[in-house]
Amino acid sequence: MQEFQTTQPLSNRAPLAEQPGVYSESAEWCGQPVFVKTLAADDPDSLARFQHEGRVAASLRHPLIVSPLAITPTQLIFPFVEGGTLRERLERGPLDEQQATEVASGVLCAVTYLHAQGVTHHDLKPENVMLLGGQPRWNNVRLIDFGMSHSRALPLDIHSGTRMGTPHFMAPEQFLGVRGDxxxxxxxxxxxLFDCLAGHPPYEDALGWLAGIRDRRAELPGPEPLHPLMRSALSRDRAQRPLSAAEMQHHLTSARLELNLPPLPLPTPDAAAAPATDTPA
Known part of the structure; x- marks a missing residue:
């Protein structure tokens, strides 16, 4: 990863999205296709949030996480992942249990690494999971967007006490302002995982569920061996969830075996920190 104090020149620029204070585009930088976030606002709070995302993302080295190639005070330049998001794939229909558990395994592999680095993502959702080549396989997962993340390595959590997150995917305690769990x-x-199997998240009234005034959940999708894991992970009580991403991965692996699905050659925790060998185009 390179750090520059001046704005980097880009070519073949094409706008992709615009959020308050930040716009995103595809482009070419140093002869390779890239995805670029550019800070458009000039207020101190927007700058602090933008630089927070850059610092967290730049600290990560994992084959299933998209880390920046370069950062400047107003740019985050990432390798371009060709294939689209998991959400775009789900818009064509739910995944079967083989595909859904592969995607969840890839996400858990990345999350196990994140948590070992003291980072909590806080915005895991299909929009923030890229699929290399558009194929729902564990090794095609590419986790993106650390704008809402919490890192124990940073002296200040700029989102402390906030309710930042996506309601359908954020945990109840996160809605109450708890950070870093x-x-x-x-x-x-x-x-x-529920969304991958059902084509929709579990709670229609997500805000009602988060506020504790609604408990009605859609019927658990997919085959029964996956239900205990989903039921545990979706518990309002954090103590009822798996103790760690590694334990959740173990339960998912056991469920796959019960479903007669082949074991996945997931990287070991020590090997997982190696940078990706592919160059997304």
Whole structure:
């Protein structure tokens, strides 16, 4: 990763999205296709949030996480992942249990690494999971967007006490302002697995569920061996969720075996920190 104090020149620019204070585009930088976030606002709070995302993302090295190639005071330049998001794939229909558990395994592999680095993502959802080549396989998962993340390595959590997150995917305690609990990410992975199998998240009235005034959940989708894991991960009580991403991965692996699905050659925790060998185009 390179750090520059001046704005980097881009070519073949094409706008992709615009959020308050930040716009995103595809482009070419140093002869390779890239995805670029550019800070458009000039207020101190927007700058602090933008630089927070850059610092967290730049600290990560994992083959299933998209880390920046370069950062400047107003740019985050990432390798471009060709294939689209998991949400775009789900818009064509739910995944079967083989595909859904592969995607969830890939996400958990990345999350296990994140938590070992002291980082809680806090916005795990299909929109923030890229699929290399558009194929729902564990090794095609690419986790993106650390704008809402919490890192124990940073002296200040700029989102402290906020309710930032996506209602359908955020854990109840996150809605109450609790930050930095890895079990909040495990809740989100449970929702993501549910969404992959059902084509929609579990709670129609997500805000009512988060506020504790609604408990009605859609019927658990997919085959029965996956239900205990989803039921545990979706618990309002954090103590009822898996203790860690690694334990959740173990339960998912056991469920796959019960479904006669082949074991996945997931990287070991020590090997997982190696940078990706592919160059998304």
């Amino acid at each position: 890895p079990r909040s990410d495990l809740y989100s992975v449970g929702v993501l």
